[in-house]
Amino acid sequence: MYTADKGNNKAMDKLRHIRDLLSRNKFRYAIGIVFLLCVDILQLVLPKILGNVTDLLENHTLTKEKLAEYAVIITLIAVGVAALRFLFRYTLMSVSRSIELSLRNRFYAHLQKLSSNYFNTHKTGDLMAHATNDMGNVTMASGQGVIFVIDSFLIPIVALIMMLFTGGWKLTLACFLPLLLLGIAVVFFMKIMQSSVQKQQEAFSNLTEAARENFSGIRVIKAFAQEKKEIERFERINAVNREANLKYVRLMSMMFPTVMSISALSFVIALWLGGILVIQGSVTLGGFVAFNSYLGMLIWPITAIGWVANMFQRGLVSLERINTILDETPEIYDEDTADTAGINGTLEFKNLTFTYPGTDKPVLKDISLKLQAGRTLGIIGRTGSGKTTLVNLIPRLLKSPPGTLFIDGTDIEKIPLHVLRSRIGSVPQDTFLFSDTISENIDFFRENSSRDIEAAANTARILDSINEFPGKFSTVLGERGVTLSGGQKQRVAIARAIIGSPDILLLDDCLSAVDAHTEEEILRDLKSIMRQRTSVIVSHRISAVKDADEIIVLEDGSISQRGTHEELLSQTGFYRELYNKQLLINQLEEY
Numbered sequence: 001m002y003t004a005d006k007g008n009n010k011a012m013d014k015l016r017h018i019r020d021l022l023s024r025n026k027f028r029y030a031i032g033i034v035f036l037l038c039v040d041i042l043q044l045v046l047p048k049i050l051g052n053v054t055d056l057l058e059n060h061t062l063t064k065e066k067l068a069e070y071a072v073i074i075t076l077i078a079v080g081v082a083a084l085r086f087l088f089r090y091t092l093m094s095v096s097r098s099i100e101l102s103l104r105n106r107f108y109a110h111l112q113k114l115s116s117n118y119f120n121t122h123k124t125g126d127l128m129a130h131a132t133n134d135m136g137n138v139t140m141a142s143g144q145g146v147i148f149v150i151d152s153f154l155i156p157i158v159a160l161i162m163m164l165f166t167g168g169w170k171l172t173l174a175c176f177l178p179l180l181l182l183g184i185a186v187v188f189f190m191k192i193m194q195s196s197v198q199k200q201q202e203a204f205s206n207l208t209e210a211a212r213e214n215f216s217g218i219r220v221i222k223a224f225a226q227e228k229k230e231i232e233r234f235e236r237i238n239a240v241n242r243e244a245n246l247k248y249v250r251l252m253s254m255m256f257p258t259v260m261s262i263s264a265l266s267f268v269i270a271l272w273l274g275g276i277l278v279i280q281g282s283v284t285l286g287g288f289v290a291f292n293s294y295l296g297m298l299i300w301p302i303t304a305i306g307w308v309a310n311m312f313q314r315g316l317v318s319l320e321r322i323n324t325i326l327d328e329t330p331e332i333y334d335e336d337t338a339d340t341a342g343i344n345g346t347l348e349f350k351n352l353t354f355t356y357p358g359t360d361k362p363v364l365k366d367i368s369l370k371l372q373a374g375r376t377l378g379i380i381g382r383t384g385s386g387k388t389t390l391v392n393l394i395p396r397l398l399k400s401p402p403g404t405l406f407i408d409g410t411d412i413e414k415i416p417l418h419v420l421r422s423r424i425g426s427v428p429q430d431t432f433l434f435s436d437t438i439s440e441n442i443d444f445f446r447e448n449s450s451r452d453i454e455a456a457a458n459t460a461r462i463l464d465s466i467n468e469f470p471g472k473f474s475t476v477l478g479e480r481g482v483t484l485s486g487g488q489k490q491r492v493a494i495a496r497a498i499i500g501s502p503d504i505l506l507l508d509d510c511l512s513a514v515d516a517h518t519e520e521e522i523l524r525d526l527k528s529i530m531r532q533r534t535s536v537i538v539s540h541r542i543s544a545v546k547d548a549d550e551i552i553v554l555e556d557g558s559i560s561q562r563g564t565h566e567e568l569l570s571q572t573g574f575y576r577e578l579y580n581k582q583l584l585i586n587q588l589e590e591y
Contacts, residue, residue, distance in 0.1 A: 035088030051290030096143025125209020141315025345534035378545025381554035425502030433481025
């Protein structure tokens with residue numbers, strides 16, 4: 001009893017994320033099942049009619065009128081089966097598609113809620129496989145799987161009863177004994193099939209990820225003439241996928257011949273023993289015909305158990321893979337937040353030390369600074385000094401330790417995420433543009449007029465480049481904005497950040513792909529905007545931060561220098577060394 005309960009609980013646990021969807025559609029399932037039952041009942045009537053006709057023929061009592069009557073009955077049954085078959089298939093299939101729709105939306109919405117760090121440790125191709133192949137398997141199990149499982153249990157029960165009436169208990173028992181062996185064989189194949197299905201799904205995920213990565217990096221592959229190497233790499237991954245599928249195919253290829261061989265044994269027994277009983281007069285010829293028809297109806301559902309087992313096995317494995325992601329808890333979420341309508345922009349770090357999950361070495365150490373609303377902070381430092389990490393803590397893309405980061409005197413964890421992020425304009429180091437029009441990339445919230453979009457583009461010094469395109473702002477960009485150059489993408493991203501009039505503006509080395517002259521023009525145009533809001537500029541160029549109200553130098557995660565441009569030039573350290581180096585480079589470029 002305990003083992004059975006434990007098994008049931010385990011099975012129900014796998015349904016934890018779709019249990020409500022199944023419950024929501026239970027009445028539609030019930031209607032579809034009623035239609036299915038009607039089809040099965042009508043199908044079970046036909047062998048009995050054929051048996052009666054055979055007996056009448058044998059006794060020479062079948063008249064034309066009686067024959068016409070039976071013909072009409074069989075025709076009506078065929079029409080009824082066809083109509084009801086359409087109704088139950090449409091009903092149950094539409095239920096499975098509704099569940100797929102809701103589960104896919106739930107899955108996508110959950111991915112949107114997960115913290116950005118989750119996507120740093122999980123492959124995009126694997127997530128795509130979950131959203132496509134795994135969803136399809138769940139749909140098959142909740143649709144066709146339900147149809148087959150009902151057929152596999154209902155028809156054998158009723159067929160057995162009818163076999164007892166038409167052939168007697170001796171013939172029924174003799175023919176049913178091989179089918180018990182058939183059930184054992186199916187259970188055996190089900191057990192060894194589970195690991196095969198799991199490996200098959202994992203192989204498909206790896207194949208999807210390899211293809212996605214190659215398509216995204218095709219320009220790098222071509223630039224380094226590594227097409228042959230990547231083709232060979234893909235072939236190796238594809239070979240693993242092929243082997244995983246072949247292992248599954250081998251199991252299926254072994255199962256179905258085994259099933260058919262055992263079922264054929266039942267027909268041999270029926271023919272031999274049933275023929276003897278007919279000769280002896282224990283069973284009528286019509287009863288023998290009906291018995292064989294019912295036996296055929298009995299064998300198909302038992303044979304289909306293998307197909308049903310396969311379908312549910314794939315569906316459960318896929319559902320478990322989806323459950324694993326849906327069970328992931330976002331690292332960053334709203335908890336005990338204050339009722340905040342907006343923010344002013346005063347930033348304060350108090351002894352902030354930050355370490356990435358799974359590592360021991362802190363990326364930021366004892367950071368303490370305060371930036372009043374409307375002022376600008378410049379951040380300079382070597383690669384890997386923690387500049388981007390510090391910036392990513394402000395919109396809570398990373399989770400800061402409690403009591404170390406405040407906005408307007410309120411702990412950042414108390415500010416609702418939608419309020420915080422809607423009031424921050426961010427231009428990340430890795431510029432991402434969508435495969436959409438330029439105007440919709442700039443106006444990401446799609447709330448501004450075309451005049452605002454044009455003004456933002458002008459401020460970001462990208463307006464002239466946009467007007468050179470035939471479609472101007474309606475020009476559709478390629479994947480990740482490939483239509484534009486690196487500098488153009490950065491300027492579109494700047495326009496996107498400033499169009500929403502954010503209270504805090506974060507520029508994370510966003511001018512690295514433009515020349516010094518264009519950078520100077522963009523910063524000059526941004527000055528009027530930056531005076532009205534708190535701004536943080538991260539850059540490797542002194543020219544980008546020299547006009548900031550305060551500049552900090554990060555070295556190995558700690559603030560080594562701080563002050564204005566003039567104050568830092570008067571100090572010995574990294575800032576002055578970098579300034580002199582860049583000044584020399586500019587002088588050489590002028591010559």
